[in-house]
Amino acid sequence: MNRLRLAHCSDIHLDSSGHRQADRDTARDGFVAVLAAIRARAPDLMLFAGDLFDHNRARPETIEWAMAQLAALPFPVVMIPGNHDCMEPGAIFHRYDFNSLPNVRNLSAAEGEVAHLQELGVAVWGRGMVEHNAQNRPLADIPPRPAGVQWYLGLGHGMFVPEGEQTDRSSPMPEADMVASPFDYLALGHHHAALEIPTARGMAAFSGSPTDRIGRGASYIMVELAEGVTPVVEVLVL
Numbered sequence: 154m155n156r157l158r159l160a161h162c163s164d165i166h167l168d169s170s171g172h173r174q175a176d177r178d179t180a181r182d183g184f185v186a187v188l189a190a191i192r193a194r195a196p197d198l199m200l201f202a203g204d205l206f207d208h209n210r211a212r213p214e215t216i217e218w219a220m221a222q223l224a225a226l227p228f229p230v231v232m233i234p235g236n237h238d239c240m241e242p243g244a245i246f247h248r249y250d251f252n253s254l255p256n257v258r259n260l261s262a263a264e265g266e267v268a269h270l271q272e273l274g275v276a277v278w279g280r281g282m283v284e285h286n287a288q289n290r291p292l293a294d295i296p297p298r299p300a301g302v303q304w305y306l307g308l309g310h311g312m313f314v315p316e317g318e319q320t321d322r323s324s325p326m327p328e329a330d331m332v333a334s335p336f337d338y339l340a341l342g343h344h345h346a347a348l349e350i351p352t353a354r355g356m357a358a359f360s361g362s363p364t365d366r367i368g369r370g371a372s373y374i375m376v377e378l379a380e381g382v383t384p385v386v387e388v389l390v391l
């Protein structure tokens with residue numbers, strides 16, 4: 154297929170650590186709202202770029218609720234863990250198999266892995282963060298574009314480091330790594346404000362968070378990909 158419509162969101166932070174019921178409900182409400190908005194736009198695929206949960210101690214009821222929300226979507230979902238729900242010992246994604254959901258692929262391998270969605274001509278690369286520290290390089294060692302795929306998409310979760318800047322903060326993602334990446338579209342999470350970053354081949358973007366009003370507001374992204382054209386990235390505010 155020579156066109157593809159993507160939805161991209163991240164950073165829901167379910168069971169956020171305010172320890173108040175109101176905080177939990179705010180995150181749940183945001184997740185329900187963004188999924189309804191995305192469904193109305195009928196994407197071919199949704200990319201989720203990390204931090205679905207606020208921490209690895211999220212309640213079983215919350216985890217099971219989130220799994221049911223994802224399983225009810227009428228399109229495939231490819232997701233990665235973030236730093237808040239990283240692949241440390243005892244992690245949510247060690248205890249609960251999101252890949253048991255027929256329409257969900259959770260890319261949680263530390264070395265990275267590629268999901269193939271053959272019916273869409275899509276391959277998606279991502280990795281599961283184990284530790285959020287300065288040595289963690291979310292966009293290091295990206296494998297080249299697989300042969301024969303129409304669309305190569307990426308997922309990353311970490312700190313944006315603009316060209317020419319340095320950082321000693323955790324999980325740095327240099328702009329140069331994004332620009333040089335082989336992806337048609339690179340879906341990013343961690344910053345709660347939306348940001349579009351042109352790349353040599355396509356586009357990268359942070360979607361912002363549907364549960365945080367920083368930046369342009371509580372947001373997600375829709376992307377229209379078409380053969381031979383720069384991807385059209387639309388930041389949508391809930």
Ligand SMILES: [Mn+2]
Pocket residue numbers: 203204235236237310342343344
């Ligand atoms: Mn994060």
